[in-house]
Amino acid sequence: MNINIDIDFGNLWEALSAIGTIGAVIVSLWLARKDGKKKFQVVLKTTIGMRNDNSIDETPYLSIDAVNKSNIPLTIEEVGFINKRDGKKVTVTNQNFLIDGSNRLPTKTESYSLAMFVFNQEQLFKELQKKWPQGKKIRAYVRDSSGKHHFSKHYKI
Template sequence: MNINIDLGNIWEALSAVGTIGAVIVSLWLARKDGKKKFQVVLKTSFGIRYDNSIDERPYLSIDAINKSNIPLTIEEVGFINKKDGKKVTVTDQRFLIEGSNQLPTKTEPYSLAMFVFNQEQLFKELHKKWSQGEKVRAYVRDSSGKHHFSKHYKV
């Protein structure tokens, strides 16, 4: 008995592999575009007054940049110590200075929401929970419940 298996033309096989690869890449790109993503940046800054003089008081700002193609709503802003899991949530506007975004705030695609704090007042509040020099991260929570974190910052 002689069994002969015909695998077909090599070009047809390569065409089938290419088609499957194209479908996989297109599905991956479609899924990637729908992801909710914020970039969270925590930084110290100084204010500029209306007369263009520099305000010497330091401010701490959380910049939340919506890097997705859909509008996202920020519902919560705060600070967390990943080591012990404790967090301080900014639930009211008393820590935020005038000009900051209000909570909750809707951010359009590729736009920025900025939350600015008086650094001295905020550090007093954070030192009630953590010791001085502790590394914490800023976070924002979107309407789906996902948390987005900044890099570490010493308080």
């Protein structure tokens, strides 16, 4: 018994066209998913203040700037500091640590807008050094309403 199967792959241009169509669908799905991601850019930095009379306030402040880089409004529900090596974190639950002019928790941020949380650096470091020794590297974080954490770069206390 002799079985002969002829397979016709069509021409090369039809195959390339099919591959291109599949590639276009994959890219469009990836772009659609990318636009819907919830993303904050978190920056932890030292700042100085200005008084109402435009004089410089020499008190050092620590600022967490969270920029909503997604296309939808997001709500920040939690702000804090974490050491990713040991997993310990300090959540800012006491609004008294925040100076006047800072955003309060929870705070809604529109698309591509900034939420700023400013702390008195000396008071905050005293509180953080109860959990971590001086010279430890920490990160600031914000948690959005979906439960996702967004982190800053390392900062040495």
